[in-house]
Amino acid sequence: MSIQGSLPWIYTPKNKHGAFHLYWNTFLSYATNTLKANQSKLQIILNETHHIIQWILWKHHFSPIDTSNALEWLTIPAYCVIPQTDFINRLPNELLTKIFSHVLHSDSSSPKDRFCRQIMRRISSGSSPTTPIVLTHVCQFWRDTVHNTPTLWSTIKVVCPVMTDVEYVSFLLDMTGDCPLTLELEQYMTPDPASLHIAQLFVSKASRWKNVTFTLFGYVQEAFSSMRPGDVGALESYRVRVHSWDMNRLETFFQVLHSSPVLHTVDWGKSLDASMPEDVSWSRLVEITLHLMDLSQSTMSTLSKCESLKTLRMRRIRRSYEPVSSPVIFSHLTRLICDRPDNFEIIFNAFTLPMLSELEITDRKALTLGDAKALTDFIDRSGCDVTTFSIDGRSLELFPQLREHLTKVITLNILSNITSANDFRRLMKEPGEIDVLPSLRNLILHNCYLEDGTLADVIWSRRKELLSVQVCMEAEKAPRDCLTLGWLEQDGTLVSIHEPVASHSTFYFLANNKIRGSDMVPMVYFPDADELW
Template identity: 40%
Template sequence: MAFNLHTSYTTRYSIRRSSPEVKAQRESRLSWDQIVSALQNHEHLLGRAICQGKDILRCLIRKRPFCPIDTSNALVWLNTPANLLPPSRPVIHGLPPEILGRIFAFIVHSDCLDKRYQYREEVWVNFVSSGTSPTTPVVLGHVCRAWRTFVHNTPFLWATIFVHSPLPRHVDIVSFWLARTADCPLDLRFEQFLFPDPASLAIIELFIVQAHRWRKIAFIINLEEPFDKLRPGSTPLLEEFRIRLPKWDRARVARVIDTLHASPVLHTINWGKSIAGQIPPSTPWRQLRELSLHNLELSETLLAAFPQCSNLLTLRLYGMRNGLAGQNTCVAIPSVERLVCDQPYMHIFNAFTLPSLVDLKLGGLQRRIGAFETPEAQIAPLISMIERSACTVQALEVEAWALPILYHDTLSHLTILHAADILSSYPSNFRLEDLISETGGRHSLLPALQHLFLDRYEGRDGVLATVAWSRRRTLRTLHVGVDAEQHPRDVITLGWLRKDGMTVEVGEPLSRSRMISFARPQTDAEDVSMSTLRFPDFDTIWT
């Protein structure tokens, strides 16, 4: 970044040197030679500041593509002395309260965050927050008096509370937050791992008192006694729950689950590992829109319940064992649009017909070939399910073991592909080169692809660039985790595609690790800190 600030100044000054007033002012001004010299000595810092400013401007334009920044008067404003600029009220202070509340909710609530935030490595210590967001209503209230007044009088900003391994001082914080929620429905998440734990006991009792306002809850907890106060009808507003009660008495677990099932508006259930392999008889099958099953037997009894799920849209299956004893049982669920499965087990795909399926996620942290001899044989039951269902899969998230499915004609309508691993050290019979367009812009593989996400890519440098460039007319989004030093050609080409309008994000490769926890004793005997190092998938804590 080479330029001469001194030359620029002297040229501009020479235009005005005929004015006596300017000559008088020159004597009272600072020495520009020293300023220019200092800037030249710190040229790399100035260059970094300018680049960061450009990134901020690009972000603003991307966030508001239909409201571009008006730069028609930019030159006039830049040449107007600062003391002559008319005072103006910040635009955000003139927004209607409804819009300002939406903006603040976007900032503090976890479900409004960019998904990339959930894939960053983070150290979670003892805290109370609004979810996974680092910003809370308290932080917003510290900006200025107007924001503090607005935040303290907007209950729904406080109604999402995430408590992780609380300390004694957090009891008053949670009590303060609950007092600010007024009568708003509550979204609560509580994770407690230590026992005995007086702070967690006090906070859970505060939550139990507000059970009539629960809308969404996610509890990992060892404390049982406070929940004895719940009765069927205690949670009339409950729409969604995720629980993990690993050390509870079975009778108590059954009572709590029956209480939660009694909600007339319940539509999302995740029992975690709390039901010990037995499906609760009180399950409201007809109400369900989302169901997650963990470590259960895929038996005839369970399959017989699925036809009652006339409104089920999302089905998640984790660690499902085969309980069909070789019987060829297949059940159709016409309403399911999304299937999440963490293991490539034949009995899962053979058991379902899903005619409305459009979104498929296939996990599995390891390559579990089992009795299959080849990757093609491994995915054969999955292909059979898609063909039998006559469905149109438009979004696919896979790990390396299932990548060969991309060559099958059943995915010709795929528009979104999220591949977790394309590694040179992990053979999967899939080559990224096969996505390169043929002559004339035709695509021999995945012709409808518009959005490509690669969490980790370690192929040969230049291949990704060739694929993206050949599809530049149809590919709208490309997010890739790649080592920039090992792929300079790819990074440069993706930069040009970003300038041409494609949404391109290049980041560090994501770790395959999930979670590491450790306890840290504090100086105070009662202050025991539980720290958790977390990685991409929050849902693994429920498996």
């Protein structure tokens, strides 16, 4: 078809030379109207052209990443995150290694881990079920990234090893390059030549120790005999349980640990016969755990040297024949954990903590009225605002007496079995009545054995304030509670339901069924693991 035939109205008849004259104004008006009529189709063409140009110039690697909900994702354990879109291979190596580090080294523990330890691997990267080896099996790109990033291999946890594990641990140490190490070795059998060899491997890297956790019998003490003060210059924290060691070697070993100029966290269990060591730079410590010690004036005098102390854990603390004469002020301590002391009154009367924000008191039985009075006097004297409060379920009956001192509590953690519906209903928010926890936003319940519907009534009364609810219960026996929790989750509350936790300390292994000859290791019940170490 000719131009004249298709657009006859914008051309004039032929002139004497046989040519057509074009009226440009008419043509432009027609073109504009055509573009407007086909604007959506043209936009699609432009978008596709843009994508093609991006692909040609290799610009899609630098597309912006949506980080609007990054903080929310950081509150979720790494192993629970289910990717919605497979964009991870588009990330630069720096971001990819950050993600891998979070997956490998983040805390993946659940409420049951408070009393129950389930060991599924003899060698791991901590509480995460993922190991660097697993990541290398995904694809060549991941394999190259993991092999070229020593920090991803720097956490090595070994529990009850066998001789075939020695070579594997040696390989893992080689992969760490020169980066600081987080090491854990737990030995529960003796003699144990595998633990001895692995201890020797760990000692050979002592200059790179950053955080160490050891549970050791006397069989492996020879591996540490060559260590001298100054060998662990990068050590920042330790948790050590030793048993049946020669006294001289024991003292030398702790002198080595305490010689680190950057040490800030210590936990020697019962290794030092309930005595406070004299070779510690107390002024640098920010976290201390004490086991089965007498709360005496001399103990408090030593603790008073800890000018930077922020966390103090006290387990099975005993009343001393040398009582504390007056409360000691710790100006920077923000977290206090008291587990089964002779009584809580001796604890509360010994401290003044103006910056305290997190308080945990557990005794597996209800607080006495004397303990409650000492607690309120302690809070009044300190002038602190407790925002995280952990307590036994049996002590809920005392909440009316504690009400005026719990107004700032944001997170409530009930640690033991909850069996009394009347006591638990004290947490209900009812119109016209005083709210015992007006600031409550997060509720954590261990072993809720209440009649179905009791939990539902309490959390529904607080549905407008609660941000998160975590409960351990037998879900199949509580359909109404589960239904109410589901409604809260739909309204935006973070809800998690777990199986009931052990009522006593439990420690056991699971066999790997893929390994020929692998048998289930018998379950070992520890009535109190801390009493053993």
